[in-house]
Amino acid sequence: MSGLIGLAWASLKNRRxxxxxxxxxxxxxxxLLLGIERIRHEARDAFLRSVAGTDLIVGARAHPVQLLLYSVFRLGEPTANLQWDTYEKLKAxxxxxxxxxxxxxxxxxxxRVVGTTGEYFARMGFGERRGLEFREGRPFEALHDAVIGAxxxxxxxxxSGTSIVLAHGTARVATQAHDDQPFTVVGVLARTGTAIDQGVFVSLEAIEAIHLNWRGGMPIGRARVDAAAIPMERLQPKSITAAFVGLESRTATFQVQRVVNEYRAEPLxxxxxxxALTQLWALMGGVxxxxxxxxxxxxLAALMVLLTTILATLNERRREMALLRAVGAGPRHVFGLxxxxAALLTGAGLALGVILLEGALWLLGPWLEARFGVFLSPGLPSIREAVVLGGIWAGGILLGLFPAAVAYLRSLQDGVAVDR
Structure with missing residues (x-):
């Protein structure tokens, strides 16, 4: 068997x-296949862990996916707000x-602008990480401080230091700007590869402050608000959109969930x-x-190229086959050759693909993490990838059966012709 492999290797070198x-x-x-598989696997894991460390998300009565979309991914609008008194009871x-x-x-x-507290940067996480890192600057402290995503x-x-103006509503072109109360960027978050990268974060008190002279989504006067003169009690939030909740023990998850869902003062x-992330990912499974x-x-196209290459050289190699027969090789030896x-060609292609992938990840991994928040690192193929590679190798050998059978039949025919 080893002699047959060596002969096949020598034959391939002659047609290098x-x-x-x-x-x-x-x-x-x-x-391409392994790269897509790695990216798909990483994207799925990152997606399913985009709110690492959070046990529950609480909001107004809505479908779980809808609540997830607007609270985590900032997509869509909430059906209603969560009253601040209710939030205080939940917290207690x-x-x-x-x-x-x-x-x-x-x-x-x-x-999207996200009004929150300083706890957001300490509690929110992604992947296996707990807490958010700052690329530069610090969390907000003053009333008109803002932190932005990567x-x-x-x-x-x-x-840091850039002055920005927030706008009422979520339209890209602002029609109602809060230009009487500009904000100063004091921090930039490190890239996470999640919706956090596309957020502008300010305090809950800042959200209240910029809406003091607004009613029903419209300003009620032209007078500018003097932020320094605003009493702190007027900045107490009356309602919020949602709340992320962490529990002392995950065994209490369903207990707290039932208490919230059965809360009678308001529908939650x-x-x-x-x-909810699993349900949402299932909706996107087609892509x-x-x-x-x-x-x-x-x-498959590459395997067909392999098959075509072997078949195309068979006519040119009839003399080679005849010489093998002349030195005592039988039709079975030709078939095995x-x-x-086919096995060597497929194996070499698989090895090259893995080497190219690992080399690309070694070179581009840090750039992908910094630019897109995609955390891909070189490493040995996973069990799933090994099974895929084994399937491709087996497919290459199976395709090699056809040219091997053709060479076998021709070898028999040529042998008969020589005998005559």
Missing amino acids: ATVLLTVLTLGLSVL LPPVAWTVPISLGDSHRGY DVADTLGYA TAILPGV ERALLVAAGAAV LLAE
Whole structure:
């Protein structure tokens, strides 16, 4: 068997130009397939862990996916607000360890403004990380301090010290600006690869302050508000959009969820982020499958190139086969030789694809993390990837059966012709 492999290797070296092109084609297709698989797996994990450490999300009565969309991904609008008194009662429940309120409704140049507390930066997380890191600056402290996400800073060219004006509503083109109370950027968050990157974060008190002279979504006077003269009691929030909740023990999750869902003073919904994220991801499964089908088609095309290459050289190699027969090789040896060549070609293409992938991740991994928040690092193929690679290798060998059978039949025919 080892002699047959060595003979196949020597035969491939004699056709190195064609072989290299075939191996490169298969390697690139394997790189595409494994790259999509890695990105898909990382994106799914990051998506499902985009609110790491949060046990419950509480908001007004709504479908769990709807609550998840507007509270975590800032998509859509809430059906109603959560009253501040209710939030205080939720916060006081014995199993509750911490809460982070958020208030939505304003924007800055198309980016959603999130009113919250300083706890947001300590409690919110993503992936396996707990808490948010600052690329520069610090959390907000003064009334008109603002913290921005990485996408906001990079797209708009903002940095610490930049003065910004918030707008009422979420339209990209502002029609009602809070230009009487500008904010100063005091911090820029490190990239997370989540909706946090596209947020502008201010205090809940700041949200109240900019709406003091507003009623029903419209300003009620032209007089500017003197922020320094605003009594602190007037900045107490009356309602919030939602609250992120962390519990002392996860065993109390369903107990607190039931208490919230059955709360009679106002209709509320408490959701488990992981469950709602899984439901949302299932809705987007078509895109994931389409990417895998496209990558699989590329691998299949590369295997067909391998088959065509072996078949195209059979006529040119009839003399080689005749010489093998002359030195005592039988039709079975010829069959095995072609099958070994298919196995070697496929194996070399797989190895090249894995090497290209790991090299690309080693070179581009830090850039992908910094630019897109995609955390991909080089490493050995996972069990799933190993199974995929094994399937491709088996497919290459199976395709090699056809040219091997053709060579076998021709070898028999040529042998009969020689005997005559």
